[in-house]
Amino acid sequence: MTMFNRLAFRATTAVAALALTATAAFAEDRVSATHAFPTFLVYTKTFLAMVDDINERGKGIVQIDVRGGPEAIGMFQQPAAVRDGVVDMVHIPGSFYGASVPEIDAMVAATVTPLEARANGGAAAMDMAHQERFGVRHLGWIDGGVKFHIYTSTEPKFDENGVLDLTGVKLRDNPIYHAFFEALNATTASMPATEVYAALEKGVVDAAAWTEIGLMDLKWDEFMKYAVEPPFYNTDIGVIFNKESWDALSPESQELIEQVVIEWEEKSYNDRQETVKADRAELEKRGMQFVAMSDEGAAAYLKLAEDAAWGRMETRLQEMGDDGSSYETMRKLYHPE
Known part of the structure; x- marks a missing residue:
């Protein structure tokens, strides 16, 4: 090989190496994700809209591939899936893995908003x-500011103290409020949300708690x-x-995902306050009766709920x-006096 050819070869090799380095430097990160709830629920719609936002702003930086919801990985199996790296990211209630991260109950019984928790x-x-405790990052509290009702097919009863009496009521259970229902001496059956309609239809349960x-x-x-x-x-x-998946992302990908999640933390909080009002109005229009306890009964009821969550934690x-x-x-951070 002549001197000229050797120099040309070296130059070509250097250019190729530089091109490969540049390509590697600007390669998009790929993230796999699942969500706990079906796509028709408002919570999942929020998550998917947030993913679309990340993907739009993350072109050339990071893209999130949503593999599906509970049909892809069971909702109660998703926490272990993200912990073990089967998927990179999951949108899910913290109570589904609360036994591993007890601190999640602070969000359940919080008196602060997601925005206040972010600031303090x-x-x-x-x-x-x-x-x-779990080998995952907790990036944000999405669709916060929404509370729970107990909904029943029969008119609710109250004890001598004005507190809801669930004696004889077959109630669908869930990890987020299991401790509270135990305190109310309820008869419960635990099942995924996707199975509750059939359980109600067959009379397996005749009451359930769900969000507003x-x-x-x-x-x-x-x-x-009836809603209590x-x-x-x-x-x-x-x-x-x-x-580990998070640490493998480029700093640009990490910054973008964090920024968008924090933005949606606030946006979803504000949006859900309007949804609460709209859903209540429509439920009342359809004949739902909101049955209130006495002031004393309500105070005792809420105290029982609060003590159950903090006590479990x-x-x-x-x-x-x-x-x-x-x-x-x-x-101190989630329930300041």
């Missing part, structure tokens, strides 16, 4: 608890005719991301060997 350090503390919104999407209002006041707890739906943390510092930190 609560969101950062929640993220750190997820990293240490979305009941009509599930068509449970075909059977439920006051509402209790908060939705604890978040976006969690496998820690404290017990779980103690069983993990926590010295009480995590409990006190979360209480």
Whole structure:
């Protein structure tokens, strides 16, 4: 090979190497994701809209591929799937894995909004608890500010103290309010939301708790005719991301995803306040009766709910060997006096 040919070869090789380096530097990150609820629910619609926002703004940086919802991975199996890296990101209620990250109950019983928790350090503390206990990042609290009602097919009864009496009521259970229902001595049956319509139709259950919104999407209002006041707890739906997968993303991808999730944390909170009003008006139009307790009964009812959530969190943390510092930190950040 002549001197000229050798120089030409080296130049060509250098250009090729530079091109490969540039291509690698600007390669899009790919993220796999699932969501716990079916696509027709408002919560999933929020998540999918947020993903679209990330993908639009992340062209050339990062793209999220949504693999589906509970039909792809069972809703109660999704926490383990993201922890183990089967998928990178999951949109899911924290209570579905609360036994592993007890701090999630702080969101359930919170008296602050997602925006306030973001500002006062609560969101950062929640993220750190997820990293240490479950190997995931907790990126944001989505569709917050929505509470729960107990809906029944028969007129609710109240005890001598004016508190809801669930004796003899067959109630659909769920991890977020299981401790509360135990405190109310309810007879419960745990099942995914996707199975409740058939259970109501067959009489397996005749009552269920659900959020202030979305009941009509599930068509449970075909059977439920009463909603117990006051509402209790908060939705604890978040976006969690496998820690190793997160660390493998480029800094640009991390920054973009975090920025968009935080924006949607606020946007979804504001949007859901309007949805709550609209859904209540439509339910009343369809004949739903909102049955209120006495002031004393309502106060006792809410106290029972609050104590059940914070008590469960404290017990779980103690069983993990926590010295009480995590409990006190979360209480201060999510339930300031």
